[in-house]
Amino acid sequence: MSKVYIVGAGPGDVSFLTLRAQQILTQAEILIYDALVDRGLLELVPETCVLVNVGKRGGQPSMLQSEIDAILVEYARTDRTVVRLKSGDPFIFGRVTAEIDALTAANCDYEVIPGLSTALVAPLLAGIPLTDPVLSRGFAVITAHLPDDLDWDALARIPTVVILMGTRQLAEVVAQFLKHDRSVNTPIAIIRWAGTSQQQIWVSDLGGIIDETEGVELSPSVMVVGQVVRLREYINCSASTSPISNELKLTHSQPSLIAGKTVLVTRAAGQASDFSQRLRACGARVIEMPTLEILPPSSWVDLDREIDRLNTFDWLILTSTNAVDAVFARLAVVAKDSRALAGVNIAAVGQKTAQSLKQHGITPDFIPPDFVADALVSNFPSDPHGQRILFPRVETGGREVLVREFTNLGATVVEVAAYQSQCPREIDPAVAIALQQQQIDIVTFASSKTVRNFWQLVGSSLPADWQSRVCIASIGPQTSATCRELLGRVDIEAAEYTLPGLVTALELGSPVHK
DSSP: OOOEEEEEOBSSSGGGSOHHHHHHHTTOSEEEEOTTSOHHHHTTSOTTOEEEEOOOOTTSOOOOHHHHHHHHHHHHTSSSOEEEEESBOTTTTOOHHHHHHHHHHTTOOEEEEOOOOHHHHHHHHTTOOSOBTTTBSOEEEEEOSSGGGSOHHHHTTSSEEEEESOGGGHHHHHHHHHHTTOOTTOEEEEEESTTSTTOEEEEEETTTHHHHTTTOOOOSEEEEESGGGGGGGGSOOOTTSOHHHHHHHHHOOSOOTTTTOEEEEOOOTTSSHHHHHHHHHTTOEEEEOOOOEEEOOSOSHHHHHHHHTGGGOSEEEEOSHHHHHHHHHHHHHTTOOGGGGTTSEEEEOSHHHHHHHHTTTOOOSBOOTTSSTHHHHHTOSSOOTTOEEEEEEESSSOOOHHHHHHHHTTOEEEEEEEEEEEOOSOOOHHHHHHHHTTOOSEEEESSHHHHHHHHHHHGGGSOTTGGGGOEEEESSHHHHHHHHHHHSOOOEEOSSSSHHHHHHHHHHTOBOOO
16 A cells, blocks of 8 residues: 655645655655646656646635545555645645545555645735734734634734635625724725736725725735735735745846736647746746646657667667657667667757757757758758658648658658647646636737647637737747748747747847748
């Protein structure tokens, strides 16, 4: 029987995860997680980890707690490492008692890993101290999910009250405070998606907060009621960003046109982190919307067969890190390593592909100067005529120009499926809301397929005038062409067709080369 780790995920961003929690996540074989857990944390688990979403969201169909308990016990009875990932801290309104009771009744071993509670983190990231020698000598943390069960007379006498799960009951919360003699001028702050790139803050008073937030989606939020809210005016904290963004913005030596902007990144899940971090280092707020899912091919037979006879090829062409990962994964399956590639020349398209190879101890023999597959043929270092070329590639949907041109020059190109790239079934609801409410300043695309999948996922739901309010940024000419085809235009194009090149173009506001 395995041990179950009940882990606090903190407020969202991986930067706020404890070291112990990160260590446990990297060992997870079964991950049972809540709806509010940031998707970036799911990238920390091994690729083979089974993901089980048992999330509860207010106002939406949710799994019963008894069902979650049963699932937890079922997986705990296996021999695999089970991680129960809960938003914030497990013991702060986390319903963890029921889960521990179920595990105990089933004689399952468990360990609780604490996390940073949003009750503490959200006010901090909004620049609101919960205590002050004059304004607040103490605070209370409550959930207003069931406001009728609360002692409002007692709460009204506490200087500072932090409220979780209360935005749907905002009108009742305000009414109760006013009914129990709190002034209409009492400050209140609402911090939505605290600790993430989507953080938003509204500051008002009890008399005005309802009007100021009318028609706005507030959940999930933390509310702070009390005079300490006024102190944020004296603390160097932007109302629209978290200290993560501020810190990076202050250390950035040159002015950047994307500082303070909200950038939507549409790369594949698991491949966006480096690009996102570069954008954050420029002061941008980043929202990740994976528009690609990378999966194994429908069959490994063809790739395995050609790997077994690598010595019959003159060149191995790798055009993505996905292809590199697939080749080395299959080499490992047959108990081989990089030495199996000793007799074949290797061409790598793009610096990221080359870096991925170097992690396996291999320096590519050729990298085309323009970092695109089309440049591979025109700059090839030898006569392709009579050469046998192995080309592991995406199973469907890839561009055919490379194969066609090499074949026209007399080469024999053997194509094999190394991975699949498909459109996700859905997007994070928070991303959908950000797009619909026009909270995105820039949308970035790193391939034509990300443009097509973006349009497939959200095209029909976007406001009619969304393009007039958003900057569309492309990694290169082929992606720009697809942007024009589906989105009507492209505003910024990278001069160097790489992710760092795209960041540079965004910083400088480089116009597209038409």
